[in-house]
Every structure is written in C-alpha cells, then in structure tokens.
Amino acid sequence: MSETALPTAYKDPKMPPPVDVPEGPEWVGMLKVFDAHAAETLVSAAHTLYPHQTLPERVYRRTIVAFDALAAKMPAVAQGFAEFVDLVDGAMPVPFRELSESYRVNTLKAIEATAAFRLVQRSTVRFLYDDLEVWQAFGYEGAAVQLGGYVNRGFNDLDWLPEPPPGI
Amino acid sequence: MMTQYELDDSGVVVIVGSGAGGGTLAHELTKRGVKVVLLEAGKHLTPDDFVNDEWGGYEMLSWLDKRTASGTWRAAKDHPFSPSWSCQVVGGTTSHWSACCYRFIEDEFRAKTLYGELPGTSLIDWPFTVADIEPYYELAEAKMGVTRTNGLPGLPANNNFKVMYAGAKALGLNISTGRHAINSIPYDGRPATIQDGFTITGDKTGSRWSTLNVEIPRALATGKLELRPQSRVTFIEHDDAGKASAVVYVDAAGVTHRQKARAVVVAGNCVESSRLLLHSKSARFPDGLANGWGHVGRHYLRHIIQTVWSIFDKPVHMHRGEIMAGMIDDYVRHDPARGFAGGYYIEMNSMGLPTTAAFLEPGWWGRDFVSVIEQYRNMAGIFMSGEDMPQPGNRITLTDELDAFGVPVANIHYDDHPNDLKLRSHGYKTLSAIHAAAGAKRSIEAPSYPASHNLGSNRMAAKAEDGVLDSNGRAWEVPNLFISDGSTFSTGGACNPTLTIVALAIRQADFMAKQMAAGEL
Numbered sequence: 170m171s172e173t174a175l176p177t178a179y180k181d182p183k184m185p186p187p188v189d190v191p192e193g194p195e196w197v198g199m200l201k202v203f204d205a206h207a208a209e210t211l212v213s214a215a216h217t218l219y220p221h222q223t224l225p226e227r228v229y230r231r232t233i234v235a236f237d238a239l240a241a242k243m244p245a246v247a248q249g250f251a252e253f254v255d256l257v258d259g260a261m262p263v264p265f266r267e268l269s270e271s272y273r274v275n276t277l278k279a280i281e282a283t284a285a286f287r288l289v290q291r292s293t294v295r296f297l298y299d300d301l302e303v304w305q306a307f308g309y310e311g312a313a314v315q316l317g318g319y320v321n322r323g324f325n326d327l328d329w330l331p332e333p334p335p336g337i
Numbered sequence: 338m339m340t341q342y343e344l345d346d347s348g349v350v351v352i353v354g355s356g357a358g359g360g361t362l363a364h365e366l367t368k369r370g371v372k373v374v375l376l377e378a379g380k381h382l383t384p385d386d387f388v389n390d391e392w393g394g395y396e397m398l399s400w401l402d403k404r405t406a407s408g409t410w411r412a413a414k415d416h417p418f419s420p421s422w423s424c425q426v427v428g429g430t431t432s433h434w435s436a437c438c439y440r441f442i443e444d445e446f447r448a449k450t451l452y453g454e455l456p457g458t459s460l461i462d463w464p465f466t467v468a469d470i471e472p473y474y475e476l477a478e479a480k481m482g483v484t485r486t487n488g489l490p491g492l493p494a495n496n497n498f499k500v501m502y503a504g505a506k507a508l509g510l511n512i513s514t515g516r517h518a519i520n521s522i523p524y525d526g527r528p529a530t531i532q533d534g535f536t537i538t539g540d541k542t543g544s545r546w547s548t549l550n551v552e553i554p555r556a557l558a559t560g561k562l563e564l565r566p567q568s569r570v571t572f573i574e575h576d577d578a579g580k581a582s583a584v585v586y587v588d589a590a591g592v593t594h595r596q597k598a599r600a601v602v603v604a605g606n607c608v609e610s611s612r613l614l615l616h617s618k619s620a621r622f623p624d625g626l627a628n629g630w631g632h633v634g635r636h637y638l639r640h641i642i643q644t645v646w647s648i649f650d651k652p653v654h655m656h657r658g659e660i661m662a663g664m665i666d667d668y669v670r671h672d673p674a675r676g677f678a679g680g681y682y683i684e685m686n687s688m689g690l691p692t693t694a695a696f697l698e699p700g701w702w703g704r705d706f707v708s709v710i711e712q713y714r715n716m717a718g719i720f721m722s723g724e725d726m727p728q729p730g731n732r733i734t735l736t737d738e739l740d741a742f743g744v745p746v747a748n749i750h751y752d753d754h755p756n757d758l759k760l761r762s763h764g765y766k767t768l769s770a771i772h773a774a775a776g777a778k779r780s781i782e783a784p785s786y787p788a789s790h791n792l793g794s795n796r797m798a799a800k801a802e803d804g805v806l807d808s809n810g811r812a813w814e815v816p817n818l819f820i821s822d823g824s825t826f827s828t829g830g831a832c833n834p835t836l837t838i839v840a841l842a843i844r845q846a847d848f849m850a851k852q853m854a855a856g857e858l
Contacts, residue, residue, distance in 0.1 A: 175714070176654075180390070181388040181389045181390045181393065183388050183390075183393075184388055184390050184393050218702040218703070219702060219706070219707055220703075220704060220707055221707055221711065223711075274703070277702075281700075287700075290700065290702055291699070293702075294694050294695050294699075295392070295691075295695065297694075298690050298691050298693075298694035298695070298710070299391075299392055299691045303690070304690055307690055307710065307711055307712075307713040307714060308652065308654070308713055308714025308715075309656060309689055309690035309713055309714070310654075310656065310657075311389070311390070311689070312388070312389035312390060312535075313389055313533040313534060313535065313657075314389045314531070314533045314535065314541045314542065315389070317531055318530070318531030318532045318533035318534070318542075319531075319532045319533065319534065319657040319658055320530070320531045320532040322657075323496075323654065323657055324493075324495045324496065324532040324534075324657040324658035325493060325494060325495050325496060325499070325658070326496065326654075327496040327499045327500070327651075327652070327653060327654070329650075329651045330499045330500065330502075330503045330775065330776075331499075331502075331503060331506075332499070333494045333498065333499060333502040336490065336491065337491070337494055337502065337512070337513055337514060
C-alpha cells in the first residue's frame with residue numbers, strides 16, 4: 170500500500186456537481202446576498218477557523234458560496250452572517266480580514282459564545298468538509314455504489330496489522 | 338392497485354409511523370387478515386432516490402422539524418434544536434439504521450431488582466421475562482436475516498475492524514464482527530452487501546433489512562394494507578367510552594382528514610409518540626391521552642453513546658465497508674465491581690469525512706482540529722452503546738411554540754445521572770485503551786451525537802401507576818390504543834434497540850389479532 174497515493178474521491182452522481190469559482194477577485198460577482206467585503210471577511214474567518222495549509226483558496230470560497238445560497242433562502246441566516254461580519258470588524262481598529270492571524274484568532278475566541286459565531290463555525294464545518302476537493306486531499310473517497318462498493322476495491326486491504334481469522 | 342379504505346371505515350387499525358415498530362406491525366397484522374391504514378409523515382422513496390452522500394442522505398431522510406433541549410446533556414449545548422434524531426420517510430429510521438442486532442440479556446429485563454435502589458432513578462422491572470420475548474426474537478432474527486443466526490455467516494472483517502481486532506486481542510477481549518441485519522450472503526431475495534459504506538443514507542442495494550424494503554411491500558401484497566405517505570398526524574380522538582376512535586392528519590396538499598379507527602397504534606419514534614399523546618388533550622384526558630398517571634414523556638432514555646476516533650501511522654480507510662461490523666461483549670453484564678449499574682456494548686464505528694468533522698467535537702476549531710482531521714485517512718473509530726438510568730425529570734414536554742401544523746414544538750430535557758457519567762468515563766477509557774493497544778498515536782473522545790436510541794418515554798409497566806402501557810404495549814387507560822416503538826421500553830438495556838422493537842411488534846401483533854378474534858378489540 171502506497172503511503173502517498175491518494176485514492177480518487179467521487180460525489181454521488183445524483184448530487185449537484187461542485188461549483189466552479191473564479192480564481193480572481195471577481196469571484197464575488199457570483200454571490201446573491203453578500204457584498205465583496207462580507208464575502209472576503211467570511212473567507213478570512215473560514216481560513217482562521219480551519220487553516221489547512223495545503224488547501225487552495227477556492228475551497229474556502231466555495232464554502233462561502235454555500236453560505237450565500239443559504240442566506241438567499243433564509244433571511245434569518247443572512248442576518249446572522251451580517252451580524253458576524255459586524256462583530257469581527259468591530260473588535261479591532263483594523264477590519265478583521267486585514268488582521269494578523271493571532272489577532273484574528275483572538276477576535277474569534279472572544280465571540281465564541283455568540284449565535285453569529287456558532288452559525289459561521291458550524292456552517293464552515295458543514296460545507297468545507299463536504300467539498301470534493303477536500304475529500305480528495307484528506308483521503309476520503311465519497312460515493313462508492315456506482316463503482317460496485319468496496320467489496321472488490323479494498324474494504325479489507327489494510328496490511329499493517331495481523332489478519333483476523335476467517336469467520337471472526 | 339393498492340387497497341383503499343374509506344375515512345369513515347371504523348374497522349381499520351390505524352398505525353402512525355412506518356419504521357421498525359409500525360412497519361413491522363403493519364405486516365404482521367395484515368398477514369393475519371387485519372385491515373390496516375399506515376400513516377407516515379414522510380415520503381415514499383425508492384432505492385433509486387437514495388444517494389451515497391452523508392449530508393445529502395441526512396437531509397433526505399431526517400425528521401428535521403425543530404425541537405428544543407434543556408438539561409446537562411451535551412446535546413443541549415451541541416445540538417440545541419435537534420437533540421434527538423430519527424427519520425421522516427416511509428421505513429422510518431430503518432431507512433437509516435446501521436443494523437446492529439443484539440438481544441437484551443436476561444438481567445436487563447429486571448433492572449430494578451438487579452440494580453437495587455439508585456437515588457434519583459425511576460427504575461422498574463419489565464412486565465415480562467426474557468422467556469416471554471425469546472420466541473419473538475427468533476422470529477425477528479429470521480425475518481431480518483440477522484448474521485450469525487439461522488446459519489447466516491457473519492459480515493467479513495474490514496479495515497476498521499482489523500484495528501479494533503488488534504487492540505481487543507492485545508487486551509484479551511472477546512471480539513467478533515457481530516450480528517447485523519445486513520446480508521453477508523444473498524438471503525430472502527436481497528443481495529449480499531457490496532460494502533459501499535452507505536447503509537445509513539438509505540442503502541441503495543437493499544442488502545440491509547428495512548421496513549421499506551421488506552415489511553411494507555409484503556404487507557401491501559396481502560391486499561389488506563393502505564399506505565398513506567406524507568400524512569402528518571396531529572391528533573388522536575376518543576369516543577364517549579374513552580376508546581380511541583379516529584386519527585386526524587394533514588396530507589401533502591395541506592388538507593386535513595379524519596380517519597376512523599378500530600384501534601390506534603402510535604409508532605412515531607419516542608419524541609413524536611409522546612408529543613402526539615401529550616397534544617391529544619380532551620376533557621377526559623386533560624394532560625394528554627393515556628396520561629392520567631403522568632408518565633407520558635417521562636423516563637426518557639437515549640443510551641450512553643459515544644465514539645473514540647484515533648489516528649494511526651498508516652492508512653485505515655475506515656469508510657470502506659459496513660460501518661458497524663465489530664462487537665466486543667466483555668462489558669455487557671452488570672458488574673457492581675465496576676462501580677456503576679448496567680453495562681455497555683463496544684461496537685465498531687465509521688464515518689465519512691463530512692460527518693467525522695461535524696461530530697468529532699462540535700465547536701472545535703483551530704490548528705489542533707486541523708491537524709487531526711487532515712489525517713482522516715489514518716483514522717479508525719470505535720463506539721459504545723450503554724444503559725442510561727431512567728429519571729422522571731428526563732422528559733419530553735410541549736413548549737409554547739407551534740409548528741406549521743399547529744402542534745407544539747417538543748422540548749427534551751435530560752440531566753445526566755451520576756451512574757451515566759461513571760459508565761461514560763469507564764467506556765471512554767476502554768475504547769481508547771483498545772485503540773492504544775493497536776498503536777494509536779492520538780485518540781479523540783467524541784461526545785454523543787444527537788440521540789438516535791430514543792427510548793422509554795411511554796413505558797410498559799406491570800402496574801398502571803408505574804407507566805403508560807401494559808405488557809403488550811397497550812395503554813392502561815385506553816384499551817384500543819397501543820404504542821409500537823422504542824418509547825415502550827421499561828428500561829433501556831445496553832444494546833441497539835431495533836431488534837427488540839421488531840420482536841415486540843411481532844408479539845404485539847399476536848396479542849392484537851387474538852383480542853380481535855375474541856371480539857375484545
């Protein structure tokens with residue numbers, strides 16, 4: 170078993186395909202609710218919460234695109250994200266997204282008990298780790314039924330521990 | 338064409354909920370010739386609708402209506418609006434379950450006698466013994482195709498199991514892949530598992546037993562069942578004699594109907610069943626139907642459930658294969674020397690990246706979390722299900738907030754009993770020790786996720802003053818009202834509850850059919 174080769178990850182064919190997010194700053198143009206400042210502040214918050222150094226910027230942007238879709242459907246959620254941006258921007262004399270990492274971390278720690286923080290933190294976990302590119306990066310293969318499951322594709326291929334007896 | 342009954346046909350048994358209890362009972366009654374209307378709040382999906390996707394499946398199958406939570410349990414903090422979890426779909430929570438099938442042991446039917454007086458608890462003995470239920474366990478195992486019964490082989494060892502096995506062997510524990518209602522070989526017209534690891538999002542291949550793929554189709558084939566999906570029950574009415582007479586429900590178009598009934602069976606999973614009874618108030622039952630003794634909603638149990646996730650040096654790929662195919666039974670029996678009452682099963686557990694991240698420690702963020710989740714590929718999971726103590730104050734109540742159907746939103750209050758915390762701590766130490774013995778670099782003690790073993794809130798008792806139901810799951814105060822879900826459990830036992838719910842439903846069908854034949858129901 171290779172230590173480095175990561176298996177290919179798949180989304181179920183019935184699920185919507187991953188959103189294509191532009192690489193440049195114009196990506197905010199695809200948002201329905203957030204303005205550029207709110208969007209970039211939320212990207213910065215997602216980065217601060219879950220700072221994966223190997224993940225590209227676009228996966229964090231996709232997370233915020235998912236927030237935006239949620240906000241477009243639910244006004245109360247839109248309000249929560251707006252409150253979050255105000256809260257983190259009001260903490261220091263510099264906007265949140267321009268702060269250094271330690272100041273961003275401290276700003277978030279100070280508001281952990283708020284509903285707005287909870288919304289952003291839980292939503293980040295919900296969408297960041299549901300991203301096909303993140304699955305691929307961390308070795309989660311996702312949907313399997315369309316490939317016949319794992320019965321012939323390694324459900325029992327772990328070879329670094331003793332093999333249990335048949336019929337155990 | 339499916340059989341159809343008139344709304345004013347008072348000869349039908351109306352079952353509310355199509356999961357392990359309600360779906361099984363519908364089949365068992367119809368095959369005995371009884372006319373049944375089965376009302377299910379959720380949609381009638383097919384395997385083609387299901388997805389291999391954790392959140393996609395969750396959103397498709399779950400009962401997502403708001404609930405509130407209070408008390409010292411972690412769910413009140415982590416999942417304040419979804420502290421308990423079940424499904425809203427034809428097949429109920431059997432569309433999701435991971436199919437562990439263990440029987441209650443003899444001791445667990447006499448918890449009060451065995452554990453003695455434990456301050457703060459409301460323990461009782463079950464109103465029957467293991468000998469009464471054993472024949473029904475055998476029938477349930479046969480119909481569900483439980484591995485290691487009736488000559489069916491166990492599920493094969495997968496990667497996550499190999500980790501659990503290495504640790505268990507090093508510690509001298511008794512381990513196997515356990516018993517599951519998942520086909521290891523083709524059985525009963527259903528295929529063997531393809532080990533896709535997505536049993537819990539609907540099971541596209543049908544290798545796992547559910548009421549959706551076994552009981553309900555067979556009940557329909559009798560010509561005696563009318564299944565009405567997307568029928569949200571809001572009220573149970575009774576007549577002047579105090580017998581249940583009709584069920585009020587709202588259909589998919591928002592139209593309210595009233596189905597007359599010969600008998601009513603509530604099988605909506607713990608929270609919804611208690612909520613429906615509490616809401617069905619009348620002059621005769623001012624505190625809710627069958628609640629003269631005040632037990633409806635009380636003694637709520639949710640098991641001591643928790644997972645330890647550990648990181649190893651090399652890949653595990655725990656998501657490959659059936660997710661709970663591993664079991665250790667050394668801690669099942671009550672042993673006072675451990676310092677607490679009751680026992681627990683150790684089982685294997687696997688999750689995909691999305692839900693591992695969500696449930697590892699809700700609220701956890703920062704570089705430490707990142708360093709753990711980045712090693713998902715090298716993670717293994719191990720789980721326990723243990724007995725929690727019934728307490729009268731742990732209960733489902735109605736709040737002042739109304740849902741879209743005008744029914745009050747339920748609150749679930751749960752305070753951990755000291756015995757629960759002792760068992761929890763003991764269990765965490767055992768789970769972590771097993772992974773450590775297999776070479777874990779780091780173990781994370783994850784808290785309970787939303788309660789899925791919801792039990793006890795309409796319990797059976799030998800005496801009317803101790804519970805809601807008699808030993809056949811019939812309300813003491815309403816002779817043609819039955820409950821058929823985990824809420825009937827007198828105490829929780831340690832094991833996953835579905836097999837027992839199914840066995841009790843078969844037993845209840847026998848009782849109801851005999852009562853009907855004798856002209857008493």
